[in-house]
Amino acid sequence: MSDVLIRNEPVPSTPFIAEGVTISLAAPQNRYSLRARTAQTLETLLNVKVPKKIGATEGGIACLGPDEWLLRAEVSATIPSGAGLPVAITDISDRSICLVVEGPRAAELLMTGCPLNLDNFVVGRATRTIYETVEIIIIRDDEDRFHVEVWRSFAAWLWAAFTAAASH
Amino acid sequence: MILIHCPYCDEKRPEIEFANAGQAHVARPLDPSSQSDEEWEAYLFIRANPRGRHHERWRHVHGCGRFFNAVRDTVTDKFETTYKAGEPRR
Numbered sequence: 568m569s570d571v572l573i574r575n576e577p578v579p580s581t582p583f584i585a586e587g588v589t590i591s592l593a594a595p596q597n598r599y600s601l602r603a604r605t606a607q608t609l610e611t612l613l614n615v616k617v618p619k620k621i622g623a624t625e626g627g628i629a630c631l632g633p634d635e636w637l638l639r640a641e642v643s644a645t646i647p648s649g650a651g652l653p654v655a656i657t658d659i660s661d662r663s664i665c666l667v668v669e670g671p672r673a674a675e676l677l678m679t680g681c682p683l684n685l686d687n688f689v690v691g692r693a694t695r696t697i698y699e700t701v702e703i704i705i706i707r708d709d710e711d712r713f714h715v716e717v718w719r720s721f722a723a724w725l726w727a728a729f730t731a732a733a734s735h
Numbered sequence: 736m737i738l739i740h741c742p743y744c745d746e747k748r749p750e751i752e753f754a755n756a757g758q759a760h761v762a763r764p765l766d767p768s769s770q771s772d773e774e775w776e777a778y779l780f781i782r783a784n785p786r787g788r789h790h791e792r793w794r795h796v797h798g799c800g801r802f803f804n805a806v807r808d809t810v811t812d813k814f815e816t817t818y819k820a821g822e823p824r825r
Contacts, residue, residue, distance in 0.1 A: 621744050621799055632799035633743050682736060682749035697752055697797040 576664065577719055578726040585733035587672035590726070593665035593714065597644050601628070601636040602655040609636065612649050622692050629693035629706060637693070637704065637716075639665075663704075664722050668729065669712040677705065677713060679732040685713075701725055737812065739793065742819045743801045756792040758782045759804040760824050786810060790824060793817070 574595065582591035603609050606617040618625040621632060629637045638646070642660075649656045668676055674685040680698040685705075688694075693706040701724065704716035717725050738747040764770050764778055783789070789809050794802045806815040806825060816825055 632801060635800065682751055695798055695800075702797050 577722040578664070578666070583726075583730045583733065585672075585730075588668065588670035588676050588733050590676075590729050590733060591667050591669075593667050595642055595660075596665070597640045597642055597658070597660045598663065598716075599638040599640075599646060600655075600657040600659050601638055602634055602657075603636075604634055604653065606630075606636075608652060608654055612647055612652055612654060613638075622694050624691050624693045624706065629704070631693070631695050631704070661719070663716045663718050666715045666717065666722070666725065666729065667708075667712065668715060669709075671711055672733075673711055673713050676729065676733055677715070680728060681705070698725065699728060701728075737814070739805070739814055740817050741795045741798060741801075742803050742817050743799045744795065748795065748798055752795060752797040754794045754796045756794050756802060759790040759792045788815065792820075 576592060578592050580592055582589050601609055601617075606619045609617045615628070616625050617628055617636060618630040621630050623630050627639050629639075631637055640646070646656065674688075677698070678685055681696055681703075683694070683696055683705075685707075688705070688707050690707050690709060693704065695702065695704050697703065698715075701717060701721045703725070706714040706716070708714050715725070737750040739750055739753050740747050741753075761778070761782075764774070767775065770778070787808055787810055789807055791805050791807055792802055793805050794800070802820050803817055804820060804822070804824075805817040807813070808815065818825060
């Protein structure tokens with residue numbers, strides 16, 4: 568058996584560059600699904616500010632639903648298990664990968680298959696939505712940069728769809 | 736595309752993010768073993784099929800993931816209102 572585990576990604580590691588938009592695979596990171604009835608419970612546990620409005624982000628934590636948050640952190644990061652508290656903290660690091668879509672045409676590219684009006688989607692907002700038939704989480708990192716979280720098994724298709732749309 | 740107001744996200748979102756989950760306000764009998772076969776059948780299978788105003792459960796499945804209730808007109812497909820689960824019938 569090999570001593571080193573080789574990471575096998577579903578999409579190419581070299582960025583796809585088209586006119587006005589670049590699609591690339593983000594570096595691996597830790598992801599946690601945080602579930603709790605109130606944001607205060609999580610704030611007590613993690614000792615950081617947790618966004619309370621659905622769609623808001625704060626220091627790597629995105630509020631996806633009334634009782635659901637997504638925490639994205641460095642690979643080396645660890646977080647408390649929450650044992651004894653009324654929370655559910657699940658490591659979902661390898662469930663999804665992150666595609667970075669950047670450039671002046673980034674919003675236009677996402678809107679080829681996503682029904683949201685991303686022109687009204689402010690920087691720092693995050694939401695779960697759908698691209699054609701694939702569920703994604705869009706995080707607007709900057710005016711011209713979006714992070715798209717997608718489940719690994721859908722990633723190859725999404726990459727093909729993005730690159731095809733970007734070439735047009 | 737129809738826009739549906741999600742009472743949890745508090746904004747109008749595209750229909751494709753939602754899933755219908757059948758008739759709303761169907762309460763499970765508190766003591767199932769006291770029910771006759773007919774009453775249990777009515778709870779399990781018998782649903783209203785109105786022409787017009789209909790109370791339905793919907794789920795913002797590709798969004799916040801929450802179930803909520805909606806009043807939809809089955810003729811025009813127009814959503815009259817949506818409200819959070821647990822709130823009284825409108």
